[in-house]
Amino acid sequence: MRVSDFKPRPVAGRHQPVIALVGCxxxxxxxxxxxxxxxxxxxxxxxxxxxxxxxGNLERTLAPLxxxxxxxxxxARKENSRIQTGKKAGVxxxxxxxxxSMRRVFRFALMRCKHERGMAVLTDRYPQNSVPGPMxxxxxxxxxxxxxxxxxxxxxxxALYARMARFRPDVVIRLNVDLETALQRKPDHVSFKLARxxxxxxxxxxxxxxxxxxxxxxxxAQVLAQAEETVRKVLALYPRSxxxxxxxxxxxxxxxLVGCxxxxxxxxxxxxxxxxxxTRPTVYGYLGLGSGDLGRRIGALxxxxxxxxxxxxxxxxxxxxxxxxxxxLMTGLVLFVFSLVRLxxxxxxxxxxxxxxxxxTDRYPQMEIPGQCDGPGLSxxxxxxxxxxxxxxxxxxxxxxxxxxxxDLVIRLNVDAETxxxxxxxxxxxxxxxxxxxxxxxxxxxAPLVEVDARQSYEAVRQDVLDILARHGLV
Numbered sequence: 001m002r003v004s005d006f007k008p009r010p011v012a013g014r015h016q017p018v019i020a021l022v023g024c025x026x027x028x029x030x031x032x033x034x035x036x037x038x039x040x041x042x043x044x045x046x047x048x049x050x051x052x053x054x055x056g057n058l059e060r061t062l063a064p065l066x067x068x069x070x071x072x073x074x075x076a077r078k079e080n081s082r083i084q085t086g087k088k089a090g091v092x093x094x095x096x097x098x099x100x101s102m103r104r105v106f107r108f109a110l111m112r113c114k115h116e117r118g119m120a121v122l123t124d125r126y127p128q129n130s131v132p133g134p135m136x137x138x139x140x141x142x143x144x145x146x147x148x149x150x151x152x153x154x155x156x157x158x159a160l161y162a163r164m165a166r167f168r169p170d171v172v173i174r175l176n177v178d179l180e181t182a183l184q185r186k187p188d189h190v191s192f193k194l195a196r197x198x199x200x201x202x203x204x205x206x207x208x209x210x211x212x213x214x215x216x217x218x219x220x221a222q223v224l225a226q227a228e229e230t231v232r233k234v235l236a237l238y239p240r241s242x243x244x245x246x247x248x249x250x251x252x253x254x255x256x257l258v259g260c261x262x263x264x265x266x267x268x269x270x271x272x273x274x275x276x277x278x279t280r281p282t283v284y285g286y287l288g289l290g291s292g293d294l295g296r297r298i299g300a301l302x303x304x305x306x307x308x309x310x311x312x313x314x315x316x317x318x319x320x321x322x323x324x325x326x327x328x329l330m331t332g333l334v335l336f337v338f339s340l341v342r343l344x345x346x347x348x349x350x351x352x353x354x355x356x357x358x359x360x361t362d363r364y365p366q367m368e369i370p371g372q373c374d375g376p377g378l379s380x381x382x383x384x385x386x387x388x389x390x391x392x393x394x395x396x397x398x399x400x401x402x403x404x405x406x407x408d409l410v411i412r413l414n415v416d417a418e419t420x421x422x423x424x425x426x427x428x429x430x431x432x433x434x435x436x437x438x439x440x441x442x443x444x445x446x447a448p449l450v451e452v453d454a455r456q457s458y459e460a461v462r463q464d465v466l467d468i469l470a471r472h473g474l475v
Contacts, residue, residue: 020126023175026182046120049111053100097139129161135200168209175216251356256364259413262420263454285349285361320371326383335377406447413454
């Protein structure tokens, strides 16, 4: 639609707008985005978030470097030739595409965090799930490859893109440009890729979000005027916020129970939720990975289960042991996906707290000890693989965001390994000893913390926890 036809409506439950700027390379997104951000920031806290994968920028950055530059350029040309002729893409292209998609997921999560903390958001690009390919759609579904692992990771990617696409912008400003103009503005870009993006862009619907079309071949002043008029219409729906990011109050309360397996975290936390739900809105949050339970379920499979569980446990043990070598790229990808699952669970917990709920969590992530006790999974073992190191860097960013949101109270349930093993006989005793030894060393980003002797009976531990919550005035 044209700007004059655009009649915005506020999104239910949203306090500040989300405005997406999309278009082919060379359409002027960066230039228009800079002007629109200045307009937003003039009256309210606002953030500019790039939601692209930036694979092309990465390739052009590496190209001038000695040794690695020619290698990357050669690989890129080979893959471009395969894609253009419809041939099967290489394994490296598939893995790289998935990794860069996970980078987009991470950026999207950061964008959601900023928005939920009261900031208006302007995005460069926006993920969509309707058209796979280079126009911000799923990558693996666009590659001419098959295989069990690729199908699994493609399903994961499609699910993540579907989740991102469901969070619709208030408006999508689509900057349209023809191929000739795009090539004049971006002569270092590949022609057939630009043509594909222009073709796909016209097919996108962004899950029903209103789309304002602007002819980006017109003079810049005219393009900016139309874009600014669109933004002003959206801003009129939302009240100005004079508070900065840090000034947003926490409406609810977050209590986290931590401890070694067998300390009673799950039982006590679920009991607390049931107890307090009678007097106030209360929800339960699980912030673990569930990888151990998954491994034990695999071990229960007939015939191949025990051997497969032993192999997986060996890889997991190496991955979480400092000084060991990360056992392969696939292990790194799996661990990173688990971290994304944890991020998803954390965002659900955070939203509940900000809506005013009392949230009781089983576990809480930390960055002090990688590989153990809910720490980053890719930062303990070392790897010379650049993709794994890149994933580890992304994962550390995820954990930094999580631990910055400190619980109002951490209750540490202390138990020795032998007692824990008596309660959890299917767990590895050596692993329990390591957790029992490391857990007291954690401070959870200096959140308020109290300790409970979890060797006591369940009823005694539960009563101690209730007394602690009452003394701290959290219930």
